[in-house]
Each structure stands twice: as C-alpha cells, then as structure tokens.
Amino acid sequence: MTMDHETPDTLLYTPEHEWLRRDEEHPDEAVIGITDFAQDQVGDVVYLDLPAPGDQVTAGERCGEIESAKTVSDFYSPVGGEVVAANGELEERPELVNESPYDEGWIIRVRIADEAELEGLLDAAGYRAQLPEN
Amino acid sequence: MLTQLVLRERHQALGARFAPFAGWEMPLQYEGIVGEHNAVREHAGVFDVSHLARAWVEGPEAAGLLRSVTTFDVTALPVGKAHYSLYCNEGGGIDDDIFIYHLPGERWLVIHNAANADADFERLRAVAGSAASEVTPETVMLAVQGPAAVGILSTVLGDGFAGLEQRDCAELDWGGTPVLVARTGYTGEDGGECIAGADRAGALWDAFVAAGAAPAGLGARDTLRLEAALPLHGNDIDATTHPYEAGLGFAVTLDDEAPFTGREALVEAKAQPRARRLAHLQAQERGVLRAGFAVHEPGGDEPVAHLTSGAFSPSLRLGIGMAYLPVRLAKPGVTLEVDVRGRALPVEVVRRPFYRKQRQA
Numbered sequence: 130m131t132m133d134h135e136t137p138d139t140l141l142y143t144p145e146h147e148w149l150r151r152d153e154e155h156p157d158e159a160v161i162g163i164t165d166f167a168q169d170q171v172g173d174v175v176y177l178d179l180p181a182p183g184d185q186v187t188a189g190e191r192c193g194e195i196e197s198a199k200t201v202s203d204f205y206s207p208v209g210g211e212v213v214a215a216n217g218e219l220e221e222r223p224e225l226v227n228e229s230p231y232d233e234g235w236i237i238r239v240r241i242a243d244e245a246e247l248e249g250l251l252d253a254a255g256y257r258a259q260l261p262e263n
Numbered sequence: 264m265l266t267q268l269v270l271r272e273r274h275q276a277l278g279a280r281f282a283p284f285a286g287w288e289m290p291l292q293y294e295g296i297v298g299e300h301n302a303v304r305e306h307a308g309v310f311d312v313s314h315l316a317r318a319w320v321e322g323p324e325a326a327g328l329l330r331s332v333t334t335f336d337v338t339a340l341p342v343g344k345a346h347y348s349l350y351c352n353e354g355g356g357i358d359d360d361i362f363i364y365h366l367p368g369e370r371w372l373v374i375h376n377a378a379n380a381d382a383d384f385e386r387l388r389a390v391a392g393s394a395a396s397e398v399t400p401e402t403v404m405l406a407v408q409g410p411a412a413v414g415i416l417s418t419v420l421g422d423g424f425a426g427l428e429q430r431d432c433a434e435l436d437w438g439g440t441p442v443l444v445a446r447t448g449y450t451g452e453d454g455g456e457c458i459a460g461a462d463r464a465g466a467l468w469d470a471f472v473a474a475g476a477a478p479a480g481l482g483a484r485d486t487l488r489l490e491a492a493l494p495l496h497g498n499d500i501d502a503t504t505h506p507y508e509a510g511l512g513f514a515v516t517l518d519d520e521a522p523f524t525g526r527e528a529l530v531e532a533k534a535q536p537r538a539r540r541l542a543h544l545q546a547q548e549r550g551v552l553r554a555g556f557a558v559h560e561p562g563g564d565e566p567v568a569h570l571t572s573g574a575f576s577p578s579l580r581l582g583i584g585m586a587y588l589p590v591r592l593a594k595p596g597v598t599l600e601v602d603v604r605g606r607a608l609p610v611e612v613v614r615r616p617f618y619r620k621q622r623q624a
Contacts, residue, residue: 172292172295172296172482173295173296173297173298175297175551175575175577175580176549176550176551176575176582178550178606194604196550196551196575197296198295198296198297198300198482198486198574198575198577199291199292199296199482201551201553201604220549224297227295
C-alpha cells in the first residue's frame with residue numbers, strides 16, 4: 130500500500146483508530162468517528178449498527194458495529210457518557226464514513242462523563258507513530 | 264505457499280489488496296468492492312480469474328470420456344458452444360461445478376474451480392490418460408463483464424468476438440497469438456471470458472483497461488455472482504448437496520441413458536420429493552447477511568438452516584443470502600429471521616435471481 134492517511138492535528142485518537150473532537154459550541158460533548166486509516170482498512174462501509182441517543186457508552190467498550198462489503202468491525206467509543214446523537218445521514222449514505230471520515234462521516238456525539246478519560250487518548254503525532262509503516 | 268498470478272505486479276500497481284483464495288494470492292479489491300461492483304453493473308469490469316484451472320481433453324474419444332464423468336450430455340454440445348456442467352460423486356453430491364467448451368478439431372476445454380483443481384484433473388486423467396492436459400500455469404484467464412463488455416471485447420479482439428452469441432466459444436487470432444474466447448461469465452451480466460498465453464497476458468489486460476473496463480477483484484465477483492444467484496462451489500454446493508435441491512437440474516442429462524459417475528443416485532434423487540431446496544433470502548431491514556448465520560422461523564428456537572452465502576448487495580442496497588430450507592419454507596413470500604450476531608433480522612424468501620441485468624436499449 131502506498132496511500133497516505135490523513136490524521137488531522139486537531140483531533141484526539143485511540144489505538145483502535147477512532148477519533149474524537151471536542152465540540153466548540155458544547156465543550157462537554159465530543160464528536161466521534163473512525164480514522165482515515167480505519168475506513169481504508171475496513172473498505173466500503175455498507176451498514177452501521179449504532180447506539181441510540183440516550184444510550185450510555187463506556188470508554189473502550191464495544192458500542193456498535195461497522196459493516197463493510199468485506200467484513201464487520203466493532204466500534205468503540207473513546208470516552209464514556211451519554212449518546213447525544215448518532216449520525217442519521219449514515220443510514221442512507223454509509224459511504225460517507227469512507228468519503229469524509231473526519232467530517233460528514235462522523236458517527237456519534239457523546240456527552241463526556243469524565244474529562245479525565247481524554248488524557249488517556251493519543252494526539253495526532255502519537256497516533257501517527259503507531260500506524261503501521263506503509 | 265500461495266500461487267502468484269502472472270499479472271500480480273499489474274494488480275499491485277493498480278493498488279490491489281490481495282487475499283488468499285484456494286491456494287492463490289488473488290486481488291480482493293482495487294478501489295473498493297462496491298465501486299467495482301457498480302462499474303460492472305453500469306459499464307464493464309475486467310477480472311483476472313487465472314486461478315480457475317484449465318484442462319484440455321482432446322481426440323476422437325474426448326466427448327465420450329467427458330460424458331462418463333460429467334452430468335451434462337456434452338456429446339450433444341455443438342462445436343463452438345460452451346455449457347455448464349457438474350462432476351458428481353457416486354452419491355450424486357456435487358464434487359465441482361465446471362464449464363466445458365467444445366472447440367473445433369475434437370478439442371474440449373474444461374474449466375475447474377481452483378480449490379478442486381487437483382482432484383478434478385485427476386478425475387480427467389483417470390479416464391482420459393494422456394489425452395488430458397492441464398494448461399493453467401502457462402495461460403491466463405480474464406473475464407470482461409458488464410453492459411459495455413461485449414463492445415470492449417469486440418474492440419480489443421475484433422469482429423471474431425462481435426459475432427459470438429451467448430455461450431459461443433471460439434479461438435481467435437489476436438495480433439498473431441491465439442486467444443480462446445467465450446461469451447460466458449459469472450456476474451449475471453453479458454460479457455466474455457478469454458484465455459491467452461501468459462506472455463500476452465499483460466498486453467491483453469492493458470487493452471481491456473484502455474478500452475474502458477475497470478479492474479475488479481474477487482470481492483466484487485462474489486457480490487455480483489450472489490446477486491445473480493449463481494452458486495459458489497464450497498459454499499452453496501458441495502459433495503453433500505445434489506443438483507436438484509441446488510436448482511441445477513438443467514446441468515444434468517438423464518434421458519440419453521448414458522452412464523456417468525453419480526447417475527444412479529441422481530435418477531433416484533430426481534424421482535423423490537425434495538427434503539430441502541436452495542432458497543434465496545432478502546433482508547427486510549438494514550443489516551448484512553453472512554455465510555454461516557442461522558436461519559429461524561419467526562420466534563423459533565432451533566435454526567431451520569444456515570446461510571451458505573451472504574453479502575450486502577450493492578445493487579439492491581440490502582443484505583442477501585442463500586440457504587437450504589425445508590421445502591415447506593422454500594417458497595417466495597415466506598418470512599424468516601436470520602440471527603445477525605444476536606439480532607433477529609427479518610428476511611423474505613424471494614425468487615432468483617436477486618438482480619436481473621437491465622435490458623439493453
């Protein structure tokens with residue numbers, strides 16, 4: 130493989146290839162998705178099974194499934210808290226996860242229960258460092 | 264140790280992801296399965312299917328020898344025609360599904376699945392001896408499929424291809440090299456398959472790509488064939504399934520009275536009421552069906568079957584799959600449930616195929 134994967138400097142990451150962005154207007158909320166590397170690995174996303182608003186998610190625990198044409202992958206939330214929203218647009222256009230993993234392809238929005246959990250996440254440099262060499 | 268395709272470097276340069284399949288390292292996808300699938304449905308794709316095994320049986324005895332080990336009466340197959348057939352075991356189970364081409368000069372080409380290549384060739388050798396020869400390593404096989412495929416094949420190979428009807432086969436001259444072509448495929452679309460010497464493989468591949476065929480991998484080939492309800496040996500048919508319950512009775516000739524391996528069991532199987540039938544299931548809600556998932560009657564505890572194949576259908580944008588259902592359930596309109604990792608996904612039995620190619624304007 131020879132592709133370069135985007136890893137925006139403004140985001141936080143997990144080793145399991147999720148990203149998290151603090152919401153500017155609602156600082157207690159985090160927008161969460163999967164990274165460019167992750168979408169490339171799983172291939173064409175065709176269906177997502179996501180938690181519903183009001184569900185509680187726990188950091189590092191499986192809270193959904195991302196199904197691609199070739200495989201199914203678990204989805205983990207990088208932080209615990211209450212799900213505020215899931216990206217409804219993905220029901221009709223799951224391919225947004227591939228086409229725009231950091232923007233239109235966001236997956237869930239969570240109200241952060243414990244700020245301290247953010248400290249355990251990777252910054253972009255740390256995430257890039259643990260990506261496999263291309 | 265995986266066998267490498269002659270065109271491996273070309274696939275690599277096109278960004279292919281490889282996966283092991285039946286002892287071969289095969290391109291699973293290039294840009295993406297869904298895009299490649301749609302390219303074949305909407306225009307044309309080119310597949311490297313050189314993993315399929317190719318064997319010749321030649322000589323005046325060839326037709327009779329083939330008849331003795333295959334289910335379809337090839338002795339009635341005219342020169343220049345190809346037909347789907349089966350190798351069955353004595354119990355009537357399907358050891359492999361194959362394609363047989365009848366070429367001029369008492370020459371027959373047989374296409375085997377890669378996973379069964381050794382056993383299949385042994386079977387031919389056992390009856391035909393040195394009249395059977397394998398040509399898999401020194402040749403390649405490329406499939407061009409899609410509504411634009413016949414145009415592309417005709418552009419590249421010339422009028423010789425343009426004149427072929429469905430399931431015709433012929434040996435053409437392509438710039439001084441022989442290329443064996445057939446208007447056949449495994450996607451539910453029109454198109455053709457070509458066999459050429461390994462030394463001309465790159466040029467032929469490049470010509471198809473230049474003429475507008477999108478490189479397509481094994482991933483798209485699987486979703487395309489499943490939408491077309493074409494069975495995959497090892498998944499949907501195997502040595503324990505017989506042709507009638509698999510819906511493959513058209514590949515079995517019994518009325519010529521000619522003996523062939525499995526005939527007696529098949530005569531009996533045909534006469535008996537079926538216990539089960541390969542049925543086609545379409546999800547009624549979002550979710551993806553996969554091989555191995557259990558099928559239940561609504562609310563039922565015990566599974567009535569397990570999916571033999573399953574995928575997300577890019578054309579229908581929902582889950583589709585196949586399973587051997589008890590005949591009372593194998594009827595279009597019957598609603599069942601598939602256990603998708605603990606979730607009961609409602610599915611409906613539908614008529615095959617899931618997807619029918621669009622009529623040409």
